[in-house]
Amino acid sequence: SVPPVIRVYPESQAREPGVTASLRCHAEGIPNPQLGWLKNGIDITPKLSKQLTLQANGSEVHISNVRYEDTGAYTCIAKNEAGVDEDISSLFVEDSARKTRKYCLGIGNMFYVFYEDGIKVIQPVECEFQRHIKPSEKLLGFQASFCPKADGDPVQRCVWATAVNVKDKFIYVTQPTLDRVLIVDVQSQKVVQAVSTDPVPVKLHYDKSHDQVWVLSWGNMEKKSPTLQVITQASGSVSHHTIHTQPVGKQFDRVDDFFIPATTLIISHVRFGYILHKDDAMLQKIDLETMSYVKTISLKDYNCIPESLAYTHLGGYLFICCKPDTTGAVLPQLIVDSVTDSVIGYNGDVTGTPHISPDGHYLLSIDDAKGLMRIQSITVRGEIQDAFDIHTNLHISDVAFQPSFTEAHQYNVYCSSSSQTDVLFMELSSGKVKMVKSLKEPIKAGEWPWNSKNRLIKDSGLFGQYLMTPSKESLFILDGRLNKLNCEITEVERGNTVIWVGEA
Known part of the structure; x- marks a missing residue:
């Protein structure tokens, strides 16, 4: 079991008398925590009325027609058998709220x-x-504009591929035709840096645990010499550059894709990522801190060349969508235990691209060829439940x-x-x-x-x-x-x- 981690929204708000205010609370833990609310340290349950209600199973305090006396510190408390967490959302009811709201x-x-x-x-x-x-x-400090005119193009146009948010401070975005990543500073809303990459950068991932941005480049539009690079200290106000990851037997040209599990409220540190190689029935496990390969997880027994992955911390499973085999036959998803790096077997007859909900409790699999979406829930003990289907x-x-x-x-x-x-x-x-x-x-x-x-x-x-x-x-x-x-x-x-x- 895992103790609760809580977030409230907003942390504070000002409202003029007579309007509606809502205070929301989101908690995660294993098992799911119970929620309760205090106002100025006193349980609000006895105070509930038409005007003051709890909504969404107690995760939202809804106050209609607010009055001055509704001003206060509202504490959301989340409890489960492993522990307690709490956070405060403050409400101020005041006449001047209307004037200040516009600018905050x-x-x-x-x-x-x-x-x-x-x-x-x-x-x-x-x-x-x-x-x-x-x-x-x-570009800050340069004469060049951040989207230079292409030869023969009368208009100045930008070409972008993907972007990532780095701690709400910076946005990193790829310019695949210019072989670089631009860094946008959120505070000043300006493009502050251009970082050169290998040719045709197409995919970024921000690894929050190590504050680094991973860059997949194709080498050319035919994807002939793909590489992985890393930009470290991504949220720092420093001059950035890329570092190459360690090549596997000098085979840079094999990287087809990469996957790094997302952090969640309760899983704040991710240690390993996975690299998918072109036409190889295996996953390469990579240590994100040292950027080096630690293990090969073979999928040969299942004849599975991985195409896409999803991860849930409930049970520690990786769900793998395999590419259709040479006859065009579609294999079911494979399940890998990320703790032991061993293949557990097929996910029943579920096919398609896996997606996991942020709390890890739902696996959504989309098989475009069959026109089928399948939804499976995963219990806190890591039991994968039967699917229901949507055509x-x-x-x-x-x-x-x-x-x-x-x-x-x-x-x-x-x-x-x-x-x-x-x-x-x-x-x-x-x-x-x-x-x-x-x-x-x-x-x-x-x-x-x-x-x-x-x-x-x-x-x-x-x-x-x-x-x-x-x-x-x-x-x-x-x-x-x-x-x-x-x-x-x-x-x-x-x-x-x-x-x-x-x-x-």
Whole structure:
């Protein structure tokens, strides 16, 4: 069992009398913790009324028509058999709140969208542009602009592939046609550095545990000489450069992809990553700190060349989607025990690309060829439950998880389509499905060479209400609480690289 870890939102807020205030609490632990609330140190349960209610299994305090006497420190407490954690959300009810509210948005809680005409910083509630960083803007301290004009192109255009958020301080973003990574400073909203990489950098991952950004480059558009590089001290205000990882028997050209498990509230340190080699039935286990290979996990007995991976800390399982074999037959997913590095066997008859919810409790597998999504829950003891199926011809491009607004310890999932104009919404606990329709055509898959996600969908963090998904020429912001479209922002072409920046 693992003691609870808790987060509240917001940490503090000012409200004028008569409006509604909500205070939210998210806790993780094994087993799932029980939640309770105190106001100024006293249990609020006896005080509950029409005006003061608990929602979403007690994870949200909802106060309608706030009064001066609602001002106070609201403590959320999470308990399970392994321990207790608590955090405070403060509410101030005051007349002047209306005047100050406009300016306390700060630089956090924004979507950064990288598109042909530079970078747009967008505040999702009112769908306002906070800033447009144009392609002609100079790199800090240099004469060159950050998206130089290509030969023969009358317009200055940017080409981006992927980006990562580094501690809400910096955004690292690849420019695959310029063989470099740009670093955007969130505080000043400026491009502060360009880091040269191997040719055609296409994928980034921020390894929070060691504060480093991993870069996969293809070498050329035919992916002929792919390499892995690492940028260390990623959140430091230092001059950055890349380091090559140790080659395997001088075979740099074998790296097909890499996978590093994400950190969560309760798993704050990740020690190992995995490298997938072209046409090899194995995983290479890598020590993230020393950037060196530690072990080869053979998948030969199962004839599995790994294509994609997902990891859950519940049971410590890696789920592996294998490439179709030479006859085109599709194998079920393989399960590997990440503690012993041994193959446990097939995941029943479940096929497709695996995705794990942030709390590790749900495995969502998408088999595009069969038009099938399968959802399995995983217990705290690591038991993998039977799947329920959802049939869809949506051709799913990307997946985003969002904590439920109606139930504690639950997640909803949003799926964008690589060819259609709808987004699929699903409640993982019940399997209830809804479509958000008419979100225009995505960029065609053939026009987005960098990865298989030609239509991203991006959530806005642990307490975020909004999601963003780009079409070919505009951006759509969805409201996850109300399950509907919030707004469309037009004239943003090829904005398929999106990052959410929370409050640093």
